[in-house]
Amino acid sequence: MRLVYSLIFIVALALIFTSSIKKYSKNFYTIALIIGSGTIIYEIYRLVTDIKLQGFIGEFEKASMKGNFSIAFFLIVMFAGALNPKWKITKKLLSIRAESAILGSIFILPHAIMYLVRFIVKLLNHKPITTLYVIYLIVGLIAFIIMIPLFVTSLKKFRAKMKFADWKKIQRWAYPFYLLVYVHIVLAIFNDKEIDILKLSIYTVLFGGYFILKLIKNSKSTRAIKNI
Numbered sequence: 754m755r756l757v758y759s760l761i762f763i764v765a766l767a768l769i770f771t772s773s774i775k776k777y778s779k780n781f782y783t784i785a786l787i788i789g790s791g792t793i794i795y796e797i798y799r800l801v802t803d804i805k806l807q808g809f810i811g812e813f814e815k816a817s818m819k820g821n822f823s824i825a826f827f828l829i830v831m832f833a834g835a836l837n838p839k840w841k842i843t844k845k846l847l848s849i850r851a852e853s854a855i856l857g858s859i860f861i862l863p864h865a866i867m868y869l870v871r872f873i874v875k876l877l878n879h880k881p882i883t884t885l886y887v888i889y890l891i892v893g894l895i896a897f898i899i900m901i902p903l904f905v906t907s908l909k910k911f912r913a914k915m916k917f918a919d920w921k922k923i924q925r926w927a928y929p930f931y932l933l934v935y936v937h938i939v940l941a942i943f944n945d946k947e948i949d950i951l952k953l954s955i956y957t958v959l960f961g962g963y964f965i966l967k968l969i970k971n972s973k974s975t976r977a978i979k980n981i
């Protein structure tokens with residue numbers, strides 16, 4: 754359910770505060786950085802003391818650590834590019850697409866850093882590691898590396914200095930990024946002792962729906978170009 758609450762929370766935040774996110778984007782990046790740093794500090798503390806946060810704050814921290822906030826922002830970026838651009842909601846999401854990509858990238862930092870640290874700690878302590886675990890970690894790392902140029906070129910400062918064609922070429926890497934993220938998540942779910950069917954279905958409907966909508970949109974625009 755944490756995934757559902759996180760998705761609702763982030764999408765509602767994006768729709769209610771669209772103009773504030775656009776106008777005061779740096780303030781939102783700072784808040785995301787504070788939450789991300791807090792998550793990293795707490796996770797390091799937890800590695801040493803094994804003390805667990807409880808209640809709302811515990812769930813909030815987990816949503817940050819497990820990449821739920823991040824994935825919600827990336828889903829906004831994805832659907833902004835896949836839904837009908839004439840719709841009011843699409844226009845709203847499109848107006849904060851770059852900001853959402855930046856927030857998604859900031860929010861994934863504690864997830865990527867701390868799971869990498871946990872992996873190294875496991876290796877050093879000779880803890881059992883499954884092949885599937887190593888595979889989905891590598892897939893996640895590749896996705897993270899692809900995300901870096903996507904993140905940098907979403908920043909206004911860098912975007913303004915680039916030719917549109919070069920910028921577009923880099924942004925095409927978003928598709929393999931989304932695909933790798935989906936594979937990473939599915940493999941992580943399959944690596945659990947018990948497969949969470951609800952979680953698997955939610956991610957599959959969202960990513961599958963996105964890819965279908967995108968294919969329909971692309972085939973429509975190819976047909977329109979051919980008819981000119």
Ligand code: HEM
Binds near residue numbers: 820821823866
């Ligand atoms: C931009 C790249 C990445 C994205 C968007 C991403 C996103 C996600 C998401 C959404 C989940 C499912 C969490 C859930 O709903 O329970 C997940 C699971 C996981 N990811 Fe990533 N991830 C990325 C990169 C990485 C990297 C670089 C690592 C570590 C090196 C990593 C390690 C893990 C682990 C260990 C899990 C399983 C968590 C658990 O079930 O406790 N991820 N990832």
